[in-house]
Amino acid sequence: MTKVKSxxxxxxxxxxxxxxxEVREKGEVSENLVQIKVAMxxxxxxxxxxxxxxxxxxxxxxxxxxxxxxxxxxMGYCYAEPTIEVKLPGKDPVIFGYVDKKKADExxxxxxxxGELVDGIIPTNYxxxxxx
Amino acid sequence: xxxxxxxxxxxxxxxxxxxxxxFKSELAANNLENDVQVIxxxxxGFCEKGPIVKVLPDNTFYTQVKPEDAAEIVKEHxxxxxxxxxxxxxxxxxxxxxxxxxxxxxxxxxxRIALRNCGFINPENIDEYIARDGYQAIGKVLTEFDPxxxxxxxxxxxxxxRGGGGFPTGLKWEIASKNKxxxxxxxxxxxxxxxxxxxxxxxxxxxxxxxLEAMSICGYCIGASKGLIYIRAEYPLAIKRLKVxxxxxxxxxxxxxxxxxxxxxxxxxxxxxxxxxxxxxETALIHSMEGLRGEPxxxxxxPAESGYMGKPTNVNNVETFANxxxxxLKGADWYSSIGTEKSKGTKVFALAGKINNVxxxxxxxxxxxxxxxxxxxxxIKNGKKFKAVQTGGPSGGCLTEKxxxxxxxxxxxxxxxxxxxxxxxxxxxxxDCMVSVAKFYLDFTVEESCGKCAPxxxxxxxxxxxxxxxxxxxxxxxxxxxxxxxxxxIKDTALxxxxxxxxxxxxxxxxxxxxEYLAHVQDKKCPAGKCKALMKYVIDPEACxxxxxxxxxxxxxxxxxxxxxxxxxxxxxxxxxxxxxEKCKFDAISIK
Ligand SMILES: Cc1cc2nc3c(=O)[nH]c(=O)nc-3n(C[C@H](O)[C@H](O)[C@H](O)COP(=O)(O)O)c2cc1C
Ligand code: SF4
Ligand code: SF4
Numbered sequence: 001m002t003k004v005k006s007x008x009x010x011x012x013x014x015x016x017x018x019x020x021x022e023v024r025e026k027g028e029v030s031e032n033l034v035q036i037k038v039a040m041x042x043x044x045x046x047x048x049x050x051x052x053x054x055x056x057x058x059x060x061x062x063x064x065x066x067x068x069x070x071x072x073x074x075m076g077y078c079y080a081e082p083t084i085e086v087k088l089p090g091k092d093p094v095i096f097g098y099v100d101k102k103k104a105d106e107x108x109x110x111x112x113x114x115g116e117l118v119d120g121i122i123p124t125n126y127x128x129x130x131x132x
Numbered sequence: 133x134x135x136x137x138x139x140x141x142x143x144x145x146x147x148x149x150x151x152x153x154x155f156k157s158e159l160a161a162n163n164l165e166n167d168v169q170v171i172x173x174x175x176x177g178f179c180e181k182g183p184i185v186k187v188l189p190d191n192t193f194y195t196q197v198k199p200e201d202a203a204e205i206v207k208e209h210x211x212x213x214x215x216x217x218x219x220x221x222x223x224x225x226x227x228x229x230x231x232x233x234x235x236x237x238x239x240x241x242x243x244r245i246a247l248r249n250c251g252f253i254n255p256e257n258i259d260e261y262i263a264r265d266g267y268q269a270i271g272k273v274l275t276e277f278d279p280x281x282x283x284x285x286x287x288x289x290x291x292x293x294r295g296g297g298g299f300p301t302g303l304k305w306e307i308a309s310k311n312k313x314x315x316x317x318x319x320x321x322x323x324x325x326x327x328x329x330x331x332x333x334x335x336x337x338x339x340x341x342x343x344l345e346a347m348s349i350c351g352y353c354i355g356a357s358k359g360l361i362y363i364r365a366e367y368p369l370a371i372k373r374l375k376v377x378x379x380x381x382x383x384x385x386x387x388x389x390x391x392x393x394x395x396x397x398x399x400x401x402x403x404x405x406x407x408x409x410x411x412x413x414e415t416a417l418i419h420s421m422e423g424l425r426g427e428p429x430x431x432x433x434x435p436a437e438s439g440y441m442g443k444p445t446n447v448n449n450v451e452t453f454a455n456x457x458x459x460x461l462k463g464a465d466w467y468s469s470i471g472t473e474k475s476k477g478t479k480v481f482a483l484a485g486k487i488n489n490v491x492x493x494x495x496x497x498x499x500x501x502x503x504x505x506x507x508x509x510x511x512i513k514n515g516k517k518f519k520a521v522q523t524g525g526p527s528g529g530c531l532t533e534k535x536x537x538x539x540x541x542x543x544x545x546x547x548x549x550x551x552x553x554x555x556x557x558x559x560x561x562x563x564d565c566m567v568s569v570a571k572f573y574l575d576f577t578v579e580e581s582c583g584k585c586a587p588x589x590x591x592x593x594x595x596x597x598x599x600x601x602x603x604x605x606x607x608x609x610x611x612x613x614x615x616x617x618x619x620x621x622i623k624d625t626a627l628x629x630x631x632x633x634x635x636x637x638x639x640x641x642x643x644x645x646x647x648e649y650l651a652h653v654q655d656k657k658c659p660a661g662k663c664k665a666l667m668k669y670v671i672d673p674e675a676c677x678x679x680x681x682x683x684x685x686x687x688x689x690x691x692x693x694x695x696x697x698x699x700x701x702x703x704x705x706x707x708x709x710x711x712x713x714e715k716c717k718f719d720a721i722s723i724k
Binding site for chain 2: 002043072076123127
């Protein structure tokens with residue numbers, strides 16, 4: 001791995017990494033790359049987020065859906081763990097709460113495959129500093 | 133098109149199921165059931181104006197919707213594309229209808245600064261942190277500012293310590309920077325011992341690099357090349373993520389020697405705590421890291437003069453550090469534009485207790501408790517009545533209805549008899565007994581007192597015994613005076629912050645819920661029905677049909693009576709287990 005040798009280096013790296021992520025977000029890398037984040041802080045894991053993450057990875061693969069599943073920290077909705085965020089190409093991310101295997105299956109079949117929303121969406125309730 | 137109906141507990145209680153059904157049938161009647169989907173969602177966090185219905189894609193937000201409104205929304209909005217004005221949210225300030233949720237005040241109530249990356253990035257991948265401006269702040273500081281200029285930015289931002297004390301962070305750094313020594317240390321306090329608190333854990337689990345980067349900035353400012361994170365061993369996931377983050381940062385040369393070719397070197401190591409509450413106190417923490425007993429010592433000397441290994445040491449809390457990088461990148465003026473006059477920025481709270489949306493929130497200083505509890509928190513569970521909110525953990529106090537509208541900041545909470553603490557917020561409802569709450573915290577402090585000084589070691593134990601006596605119905609009016617006096621003595625004479633604040637839960641409940649203490653002492657009653665010793669199970673002879681179900685299930689045979697005749701409970705034998713209440717199908721048994 002390369003070392004970051006200067007601030008200019010770091011800035012270049014940031015541009016590249018950000019571009020990579022933006023491409024992913026705009027769905028330009030592949031028309032149907034679905035991005036899923038699983039909240040995997042202690043609260044999420046205690047509520048069973050790990051098996052859900054594995055289930056999602058396995059099932060998306062089995063069902064031939066081009067998706068990346070990553071872990072992330074606490075989204076703040078501890079009352080509704082496990083929570084996952086699903087981002088379909090070109091769309092705003094949607095957060096689902098209380099995701100068990102049945103719900104995960106429903107999310108794959110209905111939302112990811114057909115864009116149909118399913119029960120259990122959690123409305124985002126905060127602003128980040130990016131849009132300030 | 134989608135119609136989202138809030139299915140949070142609050143809205144559900146007020147008919148959201150019926151609303152969903154009604155929408156479905158109205159849509160079917162208009163042959164639209166395939167074009168418009170009706171979805172039940174989680175809580176929108178606006179229960180006061182529930183039930184809430186949101187229509188997508190135009191983001192229209194309807195409040196206080198009744199099942200019979202469904203027909204109109206379908207006919208007007210769905211079919212004709214005209215919003216139903218009378219159901220739109222009425223902005224209380226402007227007296228205008230607001231249709232778009234993005235423009236509604238409560239949607240802007242949370243701002244994530246310390247939690248900016250939590251839930252966004254993969255914490256185990258440094259690239260994602262870098263893509264979101266990671267390590268730009270240390271880069272900027274190293275190339276553009278000298279240490280004093282950096283300290284001045286932090287001072288100007290108004291950032292105050294989030295570990296409980298609220299000491300100005302920039303000033304703390306300045307003091308440490310002025311003390312001369314061959315070696316200095318930056319310590320991150322990740323001990324987080326308050327019951328129910330998980331703010332720091334969440335930051336470390338969700339965004340470990342933000343803390344590492346801020347520690348290196350602090351190192352640059354005070355002239356330290358070594359950072360230590362004191363973290364409790366009970367946080368295995370946070371420890372794992374920190375280890376991964378440290379390894380990745382070292383690999384990229386963002387920790388270690390000659391960072392970004394500037395000649396500045398800084399590295400971070402972990403130190404594990406065994407989870408004693410007192411080890412969160414900075415002098416005890418330092419002793420614990422040195423391998424000594426985790427006991428506080430008198431200040432001065434402050435850690436900034438003589439800390440870890442006798443060297444100048446700057447101790448800051450996890451969340452304090454998490455605020456540093458955005459301040460450097462966005463500027464002190466940006467940061468100080470958020471918050472109140474003397475408390476700038478945001479605060480992360482862990483909402484817990486009898487509240488619908490238990491979770492982690494980050495709100496600007498100056499927000500009211502009412503907004504936090506009833507809007508963001510979604511109100512009290514099961515439609516019960518709000519009674520109190522405990523802030524500041526074992527050092528804090530209970531605030532009540534009358535405090536709901538004061539702006540939350542360091543100074544206001546102290547003036548109200550509580551404190552900010554590290555950010556635990558435990559909400560209580562009408563079923564909570566405030567004497568028992570005080571007893572719960574005292575039990576905690578008795579357990580956690582290090583025992584070094586007498587007022588805390590012995591005094592808290594006596595406080596606990598007095599409270600225990602009161603909850604058993606054996607308290608006297610003298611005991612209430614004793615509680616107050618002893619509390620004051622402990623506060624004035626204990627050595628460290630633990631003992632100096634431990635009587636706060638007692639004093640604040642005495643101040644705000646004196647009636648409840650009186651009820652326990654004079655009437656031998658617990659108004660909330662929590663204190664077992666004061667409860668009496670009685671059978672209402674009018675309602676009892678003599679089915680014998682209770683008598684058969686009582687484990688100590690305290691219930692007697694003839695079949696088909698009213699039964700009765702012998703209170704001398706009754707152990708108050710509640711088995712009979714569960715069995716009675718006629719609601720004939722109650723607790724008096
Ligand atoms: C009994 C006791 C427990 C404490 N526990 C913590 C803790 O868990 N985490 C923390 O950051 N500060 C804790 N503090 C406060 C620290 O002593 C210290 O003030 C703080 O870490 C300084 O950081 P700050 O200025 O960033 O808030 C505790 C203080 C006392 C008296
Ligand atoms: S106040 Fe309590 S915790 Fe603090 S030094 Fe004294 S005995 Fe120990
Ligand atoms: S269970 Fe209820 S109705 Fe039956 S005997 Fe007991 S109190 Fe009476």
